[in-house]
Amino acid sequence: MSDLVVKGLAKSFGDVRALREISFTLGRGEFLTLLGPSGCGKTTTLRLIAGFERPDAGEITLDGRSIVNDPPEDRQLGFVFQTYALFPHMNVAKNIAYGARLNRSISTKRRVGELLDLVDLKGFERRKPAELSSGQRQRIALARALAPQPRLLLLDEPLSALDAKLRESLRAQIRHIQQELALSTLYVTHDQEEALSLADRIAVMRSGKIEQIATPQQVYEHPQTEFVASFVGRANRFSGTVTATKDGLISVKVGEFLFSLIREEGLSDDLRASQLTPGDHVSLFVKEERLQLTEMRENAISAQVALVEYRGETSIVYLKTQIGSLRARVSTKQTTTLSTGSEVKVSFSPSAGLLFLAP
Amino acid sequence: MKKGGFLVFIGLLAFLGLVFYQPLFSVLRRGLTEGGRWSLSPLATILTDSYFVHIIVFSLKQAAFSTLLSLGIGLPGAYLLTRYSFPGKSAIRSLTVVPFVLPAVVVALGFILFFGESGWLNQWLMSVFHLPSPPLHILYSLTGIVLAHAFYNAPIVMRLVNASWEGIDPEIDEAAASLGAGGLRRFVGITIPLLTPALLSSAALVFIFSFLSFPIVLALGGARYATIEVGIYTLIRTLLDYKLGSALILVETALSLSLTYVYLKAEGGFATLTQGSRRVATYPLFSRKASMCKMVIAAYIIIAAVFFLGPISSVLVDSLLVRGQWSVESYRQIFSLGYNPFLGVSPLRTVLNSLFIGGISTAISLPVGILIAMFAVRSHLPGRRLLEAILMAPLAVSSVAIGFAVLYGLGGAPLHLSGTLIAIALAHAILTYPFVVRVIRPVLEGLDQSLVEAARSLGASPTRAFFEVILPLIGPGILVAAVFGFALSIGEMSATIMLMRPGLGTMPIAVYSLLSARQFGAASAMGMILVVVAGIAFVVIDRLGKRGVGCRTLW
């Protein structure tokens, strides 16, 4: 519905620099998640956009008009709080009607019915928030935010207080509603699975800055920084030295071993543009599911099984090697012959390695 | 804090400076001057004169005994409340608030009627055991004072210790048991150390209350048993010696500030304890099985019931008894417009005075208390803890001293408040606003800030958000604070007596005058009005106070 442009946002609380430089755009009907570790400034970003705090620097424009100086009540944004913040003295219907009532153009009663339909809670009109389960509260909070037909929906870790099963089903429901309404949505989470499964694009944040903003697939498969590579998914990390670069291949020496990588796959955009030269110190990342227990010609090392952890379809195998401990996620079928102490060969394809210049 | 709020807060500080800090400072300064010059001689007089040394020592001594007896009566009660279940348990827990709203002079009256030489207890003992003369000589002695203070303070001990005890996670005790510790070892090694902060803070609180208590000592002590409070009153109101009176106030304030400091230290230890997820297991008190233990408990309950119900019932009975006959004559007397020689005005006038003073003082203490609570919860100013402590100072200054400060600082030019009901109302407002703060503060703390933000993001202006979201949520808390402040004002006698002029009498003063004149019927009828006001306050606090306004917050 709307186009949000955020440019150069900065915000400090006393000595704490919560945001250093945040810039991104959110297209019409797009679903963008802000993903990052605790304290990286996700909530602060959302609160600045909603108008609960004022930025020290930067611009926020919605549909081409700056909203930085508007009070929150004039911004027409829906906000879903982590703690839901339902009005405890009002019943469900009054909570949902609150925003719709303040917006003259909406017929309140019909709107309440529509929204309760939308979130599957027909018949709960008279309940007080205290009489709802936490999953129901969450859906009412969503309905309340949607009632005044906001231009933009902001959600701050809306599912973090719920158990895993419920989280998954509500996640699907939120995505469904968002697509149905074609509502531009900014969704904060520190759960990468949530971010990957929900979003059109993900902005990965770290200490008040955005490290990478891209589609879930790009973020997962082509992380642009070492931080993103280690934060998204689970990867094994090695320190090594570049020994040669030629024919689109890069050789990296880690301990006694020499690994070869495909240049096009293994380098971030920045690194590809610059020259990687022999002697450079690098970090090599290999995602746990890209390690294989079948012997291949390239990039193979011998290892000893330390522990096999059953996870259903797949299993996690902890390995001891000469270059440190490794973690591999393999199909459980492959682990039937393994036991603690078994000797195996572990390898990865040249396209599975990701390289970053060591700081 | 926004700019507007900041200005309001400055205005508040200026107001309190004018009506409280400045008058109090001029009183304290008066105690340090001689012939217009700074001097330590008034202080030296107080600290060397054997009479004053005697009353200082007596004040501390009676406070110590009162504390011990309050613990002695309150701790078994706390144990029963924690470990046993019985019908009426939650009612008893709620009733522990009552001493806070029950005027001390009514308790004194009840004690005279019940424990006095010709009181109900002595009469009953004489008729049961065929005694020729009253066996108990309790009143007008240290014992009487200490008993009355225990009546007042044992419920506080009971409530505070019970709350802390129930807050102890039973798993801690179970962990000790699983490690092999027996019942006694667990009690001594686990329970007592965990209860120590509650024990210390309730003891400190009782000590302060008893140390600063005035109406009970005045009415039950007789001439020989004066405390510092009574000494100040006598110096200033009878001997008109402002210099020595002020010096005595200085000594008293120094002592009470130190005691308050100890109390706040002890109270700080509370926070870490309330983490219990599961409740302590309780045993039914009234089961078939009789045991030695049950006998002891039964004896305790009977003695406690007589001790707490006797004095109050005596007031009720005496108000309805005229020369051995049931009659409402005493009430008719109280609601008459006729001049009463013992009061200097009509009794009805004192009722109206009390209502007027209560109204004005609540109208002042409520906004003052709310503003301070908001400041305490919202502000991020450096030094705000210290400022907060200073703002709560009236808690640590005696009522008699505050009464005199208002008289001395505001009685003359430019306000000329001397001899007005406004002066009394101001003194009451100063005395009660800290309690308003203590009621409102946790309510504000419990208010989720994101509720306001939610309302704003849904399109509500700040004003709308205040009226539609904040006010409905804190409204009950404000009502509780108002009722509590009003009840405290209605029952207040200490500051009032310092500011009293003929015609300005209030209900508690009337009770005191009538009981001094041995007009027990009329005193009891007037006392019953105060009991009813206290009862209404109790019901409001109990009903509305459920959420947030916990009993612990009152002290």
Ligand SMILES: Nc1ncnc2c1ncn2[C@@H]1O[C@H](COP(=O)(O)OP(=O)(O)OP(=O)(O)O)[C@@H](O)[C@H]1O
């Ligand atoms: N009102 C405030 N006063 C002071 N510091 C603040 C305030 N709000 C946030 N901060 C600080 O700013 C930084 C960013 O906080 P923010 O709440 O935006 O993090 P977050 O990414 O949402 O973290 P989380 O995942 O834990 O919710 C943190 O260091 C936090 O302590």
Ligand SMILES: [Mg+2]
């Ligand atoms: Mg957050």
